[in-house]
Amino acid sequence: MSRWAGRWIERWDPEDERFWDEGGGRRVALRNLVFSVLSEHIGFSIWSLWSVMVLFMGPEYHVDPAGKFFLVAMPTLVGGVLRVPYTFAVARFGGRNWTIASALLLLVPTVTAAVLMKPGVSYTTLMAVAALTGVGGGNFASSMTNINSFYPLREKGWALGLNAGGGNLGVAAIQLIGLLVIATAGATHPRVVLAVYIPLIVVAAVLAALYMDNLTAVRNDTGAAIDAAKDPHTWIMSVLYIGTFGSFIGYSFAFGLVLQNQFGRTPLHAAYLTFIGPLLGSLIRPLGGRLADRFGGGRITLWTFLAMAAATGVVVVASEQKSLGLFLPGFIVLFALSGLGNGSTYKMIPGIFHKKAEARGLTGEDAAAYGRRLSGASMGLIGAVGALGGVGINLAFRESFLNTGSGTPAFVSFLVYYGICFAVTWAVYLRRPANSPEGAGPAAPTGATVYAEV
Structure with a gap:
């Protein structure tokens, strides 16, 4: 496994236990995981930057609550759309190479915000600056696709959960920094937050260049994207991921505004509280993946x-x-549960496509390669749709507060959606076919399938 010559690894077979345990596979994968988490963590911080910036926007900015909800929805929208091309950038440029590039792209929204964030700036300008932070949302898709290729199926739940959980912590981290700045410098110094992150972005890019690797086995495969888009499980899992990740990111962006508008909290009081939910939701995500590894992602979800x-x-x-x-x-508690569900749903994706490979008669490395090919492609689509769920949550809050002055109607709609997700999970991934005896093995991935262990 050469780490030189452009840092491309020629042979990578994590399903081979000897290669994994004795050939250095685990060590190389872990090293890439660590620096992937760092870059994704900062990406999430920049993506959620405007959940903090709106706390600095007093009356002098002339933006009403409805406008602020729309402002924090913009990065979610852009980030969700960017997740699709970011997924395939890993195969096009290499995981290490794209991690460097995607980290450096984070300088665009941070430097721009540092220059333009001040009273008197137009709402249109604020929307454009907020949209730029969507690049941070794309980092998740490329990072997850990259780490999915490094780890064997038996450890994907833990690895993907840790990668995503470490990234999700970026939401809580920037909110903690926002709290610190508001508590010490006051609510008129948003540039201090940006001054913290600009050097961190450069550090993340340098460390990725020094310590990460590319895999030659990961090739740009437009056929995989087409196959993933045609597969109904991609869209079923997208519906479920809206319920888990869409909730996490949507609530993360909206929490402070809800506290201010529903309960009359000041920016400082809101900042004291907003980081708690994202923190717990991030920390518990690896546990969701670990539980899914042990009991099945379908059951945990x-x-x-x-x-x-x-x-x-x-x-x-x-x-x-x-x-x-x-x-x-x-x-x-809702935040924490969304994090748990994030881990279990993402574990389900490679498991589903591995089951489909087995149903096609594939075994061993052939089945693993098929599963990696389609699961990697589908992750970009699922991640994009899930992130767009965060847009829906912020728009629901906007309409709810605009029309009733309360968030209650929005929460009722979310409750209904979770009920739908519960029914879909049971019907597609846990319900046994009527003609399947108790204890029968999984059926082929058509009709009423049994995917409890995915």
């Missing part, structure tokens, strides 16, 4: 959606009663 619906019910009651003491624990 099913019960997660049921629990999310219950937590949303608590939030609806708290919203109606305007009880911050009940709202905070309910909403934070």
Whole structure:
């Protein structure tokens, strides 16, 4: 496994346990995972930058609450769209090479915001600057696709959960930095937040250049993208991922605004609280992947959606009663559950396509290669649609506050969606065919399939 000559690895076979344990495969994969997490972490911070910037936007900016919800939805929209090309950039340029490039691209929105973020700037300009931060959302797709290629199926849940969880922590990190700046320098110094991140972006790019690798086995395969887009499981998993990741990123961007508009919190009080949910949701994501490795992603996802619906019910009651003491624990539990579901749903993706490979009669490395090919392609599509769910959440809050002055109608709509996701998970991935005896093995991936272990 040469790490030189442009840092391309010629042979990579993680499903071979001897190669993985004795041939250095695990060590190389872990090294790439560590620096992938770092770059993705900073990407998430920049993607969620405007969830912090709006806390600095006092009356002198002349932006009403509805305008702020639309402002924080813009990066989610752009980031969701960019996830598709970012997925295939790994195969086109190499995982290491694209990690360097995507990290350096984060300088564009941060430097631009540092120059333009000030009272008197037009709302159109703010929208354009916010849109630029969408590049941080694309980093997730390329990072997950890259790490998916490094790890064997038996460890993907843990590896993808750790990669995504470490990235998701970027949301909590920038909100903590925003809290620190508001508490010390006041709510009129947003550039201090940007001054922290600009050098960190450069450091992440340099470390990726020094310590990451490209895999020659990962080739740009437009056929895989077409096959993934044609497969119904790609779109079914997209629906579920809207419920988990769409909730996580949507709530992360909206939490501070909800606290200000629903409960009258000041920017400082809101900043004290907003980081808690994203922090717990990020930390628990690897656990969701680990539980999915052990018990099956379908089972963990099913019960997660049921629990999310219950937590949303608590939030609806708290919203109606305007009880911050009940709202905070309910909403934070909802955050944590969305993180758990993020880990379990992403574990399901490679498992589903591996099952499809086995149903085609493939075994061993042939089945693993087929699964990697389609799961890597589908991750970009699923991740993009899931991120767009975050746009839906912010737009739902915008309409809810605009028309009723409360977030209750939005939360009721989210509760209904979680119920739909629960039903879809059971019907597609856990329901046994009527003619399947108890204890029968998984059927082929058509009709009423049994995918409990994916």
